[in-house]
Amino acid sequence: MTQREGRAPRDTRRARTDARLAETVGDLLGRLSYAGLTIERVASESGVAKTTIYRRWGTKAEMVFDLAIHRAEEQPSIDTGSLAGDIAVLAGRAVRLVAAEPGRAVLPGLLADMSGDSELTDRLRQGFIAAARDDIAVILDRAEGRGELSTGASVTDVHAALLGIPYAQVHLLGRNDIDALTGSLTAQLLAVLHARPSD
Amino acid sequence: MTQREGRAPRDTRRARTDARLAETVGDLLGRLSYAGLTIERVASESGVAKTTIYRRWGTKAEMVFDLAIHRAEEQPSIDTGSLAGDIAVLAGRAVRLVAAEPGRAVLPGLLADMSGDSELTDRLRQGFIAAARDDIAVILDRAEGRGELSTGASVTDVHAALLGIPYAQVHLLGRNDIDALTGSLTAQLLAVLHARPSD
Amino acid sequence: MTQREGRAPRDTRRARTDARLAETVGDLLGRLSYAGLTIERVASESGVAKTTIYRRWGTKAEMVFDLAIHRAEEQPSIDTGSLAGDIAVLAGRAVRLVAAEPGRAVLPGLLADMSGDSELTDRLRQGFIAAARDDIAVILDRAEGRGELSTGASVTDVHAALLGIPYAQVHLLGRNDIDALTGSLTAQLLAVLHARPSD
Amino acid sequence: MTQREGRAPRDTRRARTDARLAETVGDLLGRLSYAGLTIERVASESGVAKTTIYRRWGTKAEMVFDLAIHRAEEQPSIDTGSLAGDIAVLAGRAVRLVAAEPGRAVLPGLLADMSGDSELTDRLRQGFIAAARDDIAVILDRAEGRGELSTGASVTDVHAALLGIPYAQVHLLGRNDIDALTGSLTAQLLAVLHARPSD
DNA sequence: CTATAAGCGAGACGGTACGTCAAGTCTTTGA
């Protein structure tokens, strides 16, 4: 028997509006990329009023982040049993986030809109940076427990490499092959972790 | 015969206009960052007509790239005698490019404008990506000659790490300290180059 | 049996709501004039829901007319014993209606909203035009009985002068002095009534 | 011979834009009256951009006044030889201004927009009130010279009656017949002027 | 005394229009 809960996300007007928005935003990102997506167009194509959109989010960046990036990001924790395995999974996720849609189309614009707006920056960092950082910390901790790491490696540096390397591959160097990128990113991360200079 | 040499950079009207534009763009980037710099404002603050600006560049991105990034980038080649030394210099340059002004303020917007516009992308990549790639190739070649590298490392991967890591540090993780970033970037690059897995 | 009469204006919820609305409307008219008074603001400042307001009146014009003009307009009939005296009283009332608050702030907007909306026009004319017309008719009748009028003067023309002259003084010519306006309006009305051309 | 003047309003872009706007505004006033005329609609129906409209006028009221009222108001001076004749002409003009289009549709809204905005009020009064006042003054002066006026009548009071009476007739009392209104207005004005009480 | 209907607050919603900014194009002008 499926339990009927009073507070369950019933098929309310709000939910329907949300659904229409999510669909339209996804659609427009696919067709026009981040720069071509305007709140005006989202409103007119979704049939949701501009005012309603602004009631939910103050900014195109927040809307897109919420609908396209954040909602897709509920992922199980990683534990393959070995550092190499964990890092490979992590690298795969990062590469997919950065190099596959919608991330590929969205991130450059999102970072541009964040830059300079520190309030927005903080908000977006919460649900997208913090989680990954925690994953990394857990993985490294476990590996250290198993003796797979020479020294305490910097979580921040791993984090920067994890996201920055694929970002540069895609947006600066024009590389697209997700598998190849995952492979080389995994290798680079492991190199950084293992060969930690002994100083 | 009045005019001495045709191609000399005389104090022509064009040159004066260029100077005014460069100054205004630098000024506005400092005050308003990339997003707040508009062609409208450049025109009105510099006193140069919008039409004139459009005759020089087709896009705000091209203008800013040309005036703020490209012109500053004439740098001597690197040869310290050791791989570690060369990488340290390279890392220092990359961190400064990404984390110091004007790069810090300009790059996110520039990448956003590039993304999706492949013509613009190609143009900007020429004068900004290709040069660095050559530097890296030369350095790695020399190191290999000296026996400092176990195997032929991927120039592209080093390149991605060189630019991507500081970019993520600054724009995703919010780190600002140029010296610290240079140090950790150098260490990461050396780790990648030395501990190349033997496969 | 507790309650005496069903229709008595007891301190019911409705009455309290009405009172809050009347107060808020008066207040807002004073602070912001007719144009600045919006139903949205009345609702938010009074704490009465927009729906409740719309349940009472279909239009801002009707609401304001009802609360600000109509309710203030229960006035005793005029009979000073002479035409000149009656006209002076009438002129005083008209000038106060037009030149003093709330009329001064409300009438231009009210007339603008009426113009073109004939249904609204008819409704508003009832409780505000008709009464004055009757007053005039009675006064002229009595004066005619006393032989103070040469011929049957047109009630409509007197009516138009009574309201139109102060309206123009205030809103077109920028005059404000209520006493002066009353004096000159009285003189003009008497001139019109006495010197009725004999044709 | 039609004289060619250098500074004549040639068929320039600006002139063409102006013409399109005047036509569209006239058209919309006819179809939708003042309240239904929005700058948005003027822009879309005329094909002239909103920004261009705002470059010319800061306000719908100013635009309409300029295009619909002011431009139509270049009228020859009045001199029929007698006070009665002059007043009849003046009354005819006033009644037409107030009771005929476009005035009938425009004035209530214009007065509402003016009310409270003293800057706008002053501007609109210049080109629309001042001229009429001068006409009246000249006529009364001449009549006084001819001995047709008992005493110096108040130009302001005549002015208020001239405009206010037809305004009230049309917008408060619902009368429309231009000839009838002209006749009774003329009579009322003459009554006011002749029977000036001897005090 | 209680059930029930009416009145009410809250506020989300689809709309229209506002007034502004900047983009990029096209005309006019002046040196």
Next chain:
DNA sequence: TCAAAGACTTGACGTACCGTCTCGCTTATAG
């Protein structure tokens, strides 16, 4: 004759109110 000046169309911005529409919560009256 060509570049500066600047007027123009376009499109999006973010905001204010409009009038409609649920949705539960009071409240007051009638059974």
